[in-house]
Amino acid sequence: MFGESVRQLMAINALLALSIYLTLACGQLSLANAAFMGIGAYLGAVLTLNAGWPFWAVIVAAVIVPMLVAVLVGLPSLRLRGVFLAIATLGLGEVLRVVIVNLRATGGAEGISSIPVKTHDWHLALALAVALYLTWRLRGSRMGYAFEAIREDETVARTMGINTTRYKLIAFVLSAALAGLAGVLKAHLFRAITPGDYGFVQAVDILTFAVVGGSASFLGPALGAVLLTALPELLRSNVLRDVVNFEAGWQTLFLNGVILLLVILFLPNGLVSLFTRQWRRPTPLASEPATVEAT
Amino acid sequence: MPDINWSQQLLNGLFAGSAYALFAVGYTLIFGVLDILNLAHQAIYMLGAFCALVLVTGNVAGLGPLPGGMQLPFWLATLLAMLVAGLLGILLDRLAFAPLRKRPDTHFSGMISSIAVALIFEALATWLFLPQRSQFPAGTIRPGAVTLGQGALSYSRVLVIVAALVLVVLLTVLLRFTKLGKAIRAVAENPKAARLLGINVEAIYSFSFFLSSALGGAAGIFYGLAVSRLDPTMGRSVELKGLAVIILGGMGSVPGAVLGGYLLGLTEVLSVALTNTSNYRDAIAFVLLFLILVLRPSGLLGARRVREA
Amino acid sequence: MTLLRVEGLTRRFGGVVAVDDVSFTVGAGEIVGLIGPNGAGKTTVINLLTGLLRPSSGQIEFNGARLDSLTPHRIARAGVARTYQNIRLFRGLSALDNVIVGTHLRTRASFAARLAFAPAVRREEAEARETARALLARVNLGQREAARATSLPYGEQRRLEIARALAAQPELLLLDEPAAGMNPAEMDVLIALIRSLRDEGQTILLIEHNMQVVMGVCDRIVVLNFGRKIAEGTPAEISRDKDVITAYLGEEE
Ligand SMILES: Nc1ncnc2c1ncn2[C@@H]1O[C@H](COP(=O)(O)OP(=O)(O)O)[C@@H](O)[C@H]1O
Ligand SMILES: [Mg+2]
Numbered sequence: 001m002f003g004e005s006v007r008q009l010m011a012i013n014a015l016l017a018l019s020i021y022l023t024l025a026c027g028q029l030s031l032a033n034a035a036f037m038g039i040g041a042y043l044g045a046v047l048t049l050n051a052g053w054p055f056w057a058v059i060v061a062a063v064i065v066p067m068l069v070a071v072l073v074g075l076p077s078l079r080l081r082g083v084f085l086a087i088a089t090l091g092l093g094e095v096l097r098v099v100i101v102n103l104r105a106t107g108g109a110e111g112i113s114s115i116p117v118k119t120h121d122w123h124l125a126l127a128l129a130v131a132l133y134l135t136w137r138l139r140g141s142r143m144g145y146a147f148e149a150i151r152e153d154e155t156v157a158r159t160m161g162i163n164t165t166r167y168k169l170i171a172f173v174l175s176a177a178l179a180g181l182a183g184v185l186k187a188h189l190f191r192a193i194t195p196g197d198y199g200f201v202q203a204v205d206i207l208t209f210a211v212v213g214g215s216a217s218f219l220g221p222a223l224g225a226v227l228l229t230a231l232p233e234l235l236r237s238n239v240l241r242d243v244v245n246f247e248a249g250w251q252t253l254f255l256n257g258v259i260l261l262l263v264i265l266f267l268p269n270g271l272v273s274l275f276t277r278q279w280r281r282p283t284p285l286a287s288e289p290a291t292v293e294a295t
Numbered sequence: 296m297p298d299i300n301w302s303q304q305l306l307n308g309l310f311a312g313s314a315y316a317l318f319a320v321g322y323t324l325i326f327g328v329l330d331i332l333n334l335a336h337q338a339i340y341m342l343g344a345f346c347a348l349v350l351v352t353g354n355v356a357g358l359g360p361l362p363g364g365m366q367l368p369f370w371l372a373t374l375l376a377m378l379v380a381g382l383l384g385i386l387l388d389r390l391a392f393a394p395l396r397k398r399p400d401t402h403f404s405g406m407i408s409s410i411a412v413a414l415i416f417e418a419l420a421t422w423l424f425l426p427q428r429s430q431f432p433a434g435t436i437r438p439g440a441v442t443l444g445q446g447a448l449s450y451s452r453v454l455v456i457v458a459a460l461v462l463v464v465l466l467t468v469l470l471r472f473t474k475l476g477k478a479i480r481a482v483a484e485n486p487k488a489a490r491l492l493g494i495n496v497e498a499i500y501s502f503s504f505f506l507s508s509a510l511g512g513a514a515g516i517f518y519g520l521a522v523s524r525l526d527p528t529m530g531r532s533v534e535l536k537g538l539a540v541i542i543l544g545g546m547g548s549v550p551g552a553v554l555g556g557y558l559l560g561l562t563e564v565l566s567v568a569l570t571n572t573s574n575y576r577d578a579i580a581f582v583l584l585f586l587i588l589v590l591r592p593s594g595l596l597g598a599r600r601v602r603e604a
Numbered sequence: 605m606t607l608l609r610v611e612g613l614t615r616r617f618g619g620v621v622a623v624d625d626v627s628f629t630v631g632a633g634e635i636v637g638l639i640g641p642n643g644a645g646k647t648t649v650i651n652l653l654t655g656l657l658r659p660s661s662g663q664i665e666f667n668g669a670r671l672d673s674l675t676p677h678r679i680a681r682a683g684v685a686r687t688y689q690n691i692r693l694f695r696g697l698s699a700l701d702n703v704i705v706g707t708h709l710r711t712r713a714s715f716a717a718r719l720a721f722a723p724a725v726r727r728e729e730a731e732a733r734e735t736a737r738a739l740l741a742r743v744n745l746g747q748r749e750a751a752r753a754t755s756l757p758y759g760e761q762r763r764l765e766i767a768r769a770l771a772a773q774p775e776l777l778l779l780d781e782p783a784a785g786m787n788p789a790e791m792d793v794l795i796a797l798i799r800s801l802r803d804e805g806q807t808i809l810l811i812e813h814n815m816q817v818v819m820g821v822c823d824r825i826v827v828l829n830f831g832r833k834i835a836e837g838t839p840a841e842i843s844r845d846k847d848v849i850t851a852y853l854g855e856e857e
Contacts, residue, residue, distance in 0.1 A: 077589065082403075083332045083402055083403065084542075087542060087584070088584070091538075091539065091585050094535055094581040095578050095582060098575060101574070102575065137718055137719050138715070142712075143715045145704055145705045146708060148694065148697060148701075152694035152696055156688070156692045156694070158655075158656075159655075159677075159680055160685070160706060161680035161772060201531075249426070250419075253421065254414070254418030257411045257412065257414030257417075260408075261415070264404050264407050264411065265394055268398070268404065
């Protein structure tokens with residue numbers, strides 16, 4: 001029912017949504033996913049074009065390097081409370097953008113076009129399967145319980161022997177891996193990348209997938225990504241074409257805003273909560289600042 | 296060492312710093328009073344600018360002339376647009392923040408709903424004013440420039456500096472010396488205690504949003520006039536730098552936001568002058584942001600705890 | 605044998621000295637009561653013992669090793685578990701899942717092994733689940749496994765928190781006002797639970813206001829007032845102590 005490129009984009013966006021799910025599952029509102037995606041995309045493009053690496057090696061590099069950056073950035077910033085982590089990670093994205101604009105290899109503000117198409121559908125299917133498997137096996141695992149504890153109450157988690165710093169870092173690093181993977185696959189699919197593709201707008205889009213779908217389980221973000229990717233297509237379909245002109249762009253923006261607002265106001269656990277057990281809501285979106293006055 | 300025109304750099308730095316400071320005081324006010332990050336502040340900034348433009352030109356790009364064809368002088372348009380921006384702020388609070396106040400994760404959900412409202416505002420502006428740039432008509436303000444040594448700054452840019460000074464002084468007087476200001480500070484300190492003292496906390500929230508948004512609108516108007524460029528995404532670039540500014544100064548601190556604004560403006564200008572390239576100018580804010588968060592998270596003048604001890 | 609030794613423990617908040625030069629010990633297998641009027645500094649002592657607050661001065665020794673500069677999770681690993689005066693259960697999780705989180709320190713399976721469906725992981729998870737079930741039964745919540753933690757009545761939430769703490773098999777259990785808000789019937793269940801823990805040799809530091817509970821289960825009692833230790837002794841000695849009666853009991857009865 002959807003064109004090929006829409007289906008491919010759904011898979012990429014689902015990967016990104018699962019990437020942010022990993023940090024949200026651990027109570028961390030990180031907005032660094034777009035930046036990690038950009039690192040994966042640019043590194044991949046340069047390795048393919050300038051170094052002639054085989055695609056599998058490019059993918060490995062585009063997954064591992066964001067993980068290393070995540071360790072470096074995560075160690076100091078994961079101690080930040082509440083929205084301050086979101087702010088710090090947004091800043092990371094901006095620094096990355098400026099660096100990319102100024103490096104010679106990355107083609108400046110114009111970006112890199114003419115990246116060879118190397119991503120095939122089976123790459124996407126495999127990547128998505130791996131990501132879904134990872135997030136599915138998380139629930140019920142020792143680490144998954146630790147994540148849930150941190151998300152619910154970080155202070156209590158610490159007094160129960162959970163090394164919260166370690167688990168938050170693991171979540172951040174795994175999240176970076178998935179984002180890097182999405183970045184490199186997308187770059188080798190749609191061929192052109194620019195620094196602006198990995199900024200605030202992309203970061204907010206990824207967050208929107210997770211919030212609209214619901215971040216209480218891994219299915220929510222994936223569902224959110226698929227639905228929101230399909231939405232502009234659905235609106236362009238024949239039925240509606242005569243009613244409103246969804247080519248203009250502002251309507252999509254408007255609708256995204258309205259959907260996000262309605263979901264956050266009326267469905268705090270996202271669209272999936274319509275289908276899940278009632279009492280599971282409301283799961284906090286991310287952990288509120290830890291409190292010391294542990295009375 | 297390149298030959299640097301220091302007085303020009305100083306003027307440029309003051310201009311940029313004033314623009315940042317004016318944007319940031321409203322931004323930080325809301326954080327101080329409600330402890331939330333209002334990511335729709337940038338959209339109000341943008342709408343304020345467009346609102347003034349409509350009042351000055353009597354025309355809405357996407358729809359055509361206003362009925363009656365009325366065109367207001369700039370100063371009156373500015374005051375009215377600030378009023379409209381303030382009212383939009385109250386609307387924003389009612390729409391995005393008030394319903395979430397009781398939620399356990401109110402900081403996060405509030406931040407996200409403010410993003411949603413920003414998207415809606417931006418979409419509406421794109422529809423009304425078209426995606427391309429607009430500008431205030433020539434002659435809105437007298438052409439010409441103020442000179443200082445070898446430097447010169449156009450009147451429209453000087454206006455940004457003056458407006459920032461005047462509005463920041465007015466805000467400070469209001470917060471320090473009026474009954475309303477004392478109530479705002481009491482609510483910022485401790486809403487529960489303020490309620491026990493008989494302060495109508497919800498009304499203070501609404502008024503804080505009005506104040507913050509009116510200032511944000513003014514920032515958009517004067518900046519849009521100074522750079523003769525208005526477009527529906529004009530708020531986005533200043534939004535992230537504004538974040539850096541209020542973190543630098545200390546979240547919730549109005550003097551901190553002013554100090555942070557000028558510090559960032561001058562640092563940026565200085566870096567451009569010294570390195571002779573503007574390539575990395577836009578990264579400075581975020582490197583500062585990151586360093587401050589990691590090293591001195593309460594900011595230069597803030598006292599708020601932002602991370603676990 | 606002394607399990608916990610607190611020496612000259614002091615904690616200031618600005619000008620307030622919440623805990624002022626307090627020393628006491630808890631022997632292995634003992635149940636020690638920590639009592640005192642509201643604001644006496646009892647909860648602050650527990651926060652210091654669990655590493656959520658750092659002492660301004662003084663020492664905390666546990667099993668012969670210093671605890672006072674360790675992070676909370678290391679202290680927990682050393683064998684200290686607690687409950688909270690304002691119940692802090694994981695609100696979104698079921699009763700059983702709350703207790704399973706408590707087994708964190710008693711399990712070790714890696715996520716990688718779980719991805720590979722290693723049989724050892726499955727075994728360990730089944731064991732953790734069984735342990736948690738047994739603990740729920742132990743605190744009379746056997747029928748409540750699937751209930752959302754915060755949907756339980758107050759007294760049951762308090763017992764659930766105790767079960768969660770016990771899941772770590774701590775050497776020292778810190779209970780912060782476990783009877784607060786309980787009705788008499790719930791209190792009887794609680795007293796029976798604490799007694800049965802004592803019979804198994806569990807060491808407990810018990811903060812409690814309710815004299816029936818304190819006098820009924822404690823071997824020894826430490827009394828705080830305005831952050832200072834004003835008395836220490838057996839329940840019988842404490843109930844005769846003049847200072848205690850004026851500072852505390854007099855106020856209550
Ligand atoms: N995190 C904190 N910050 C500031 N003051 C505190 C903090 N925790 C406790 N206090 C103060 O320390 C004193 C003792 O409190 P607390 O230990 O809770 O008493 P208790 O548990 O005996 O009722 C009180 O005056 C209280 O206000
Ligand atoms: Mg207490």
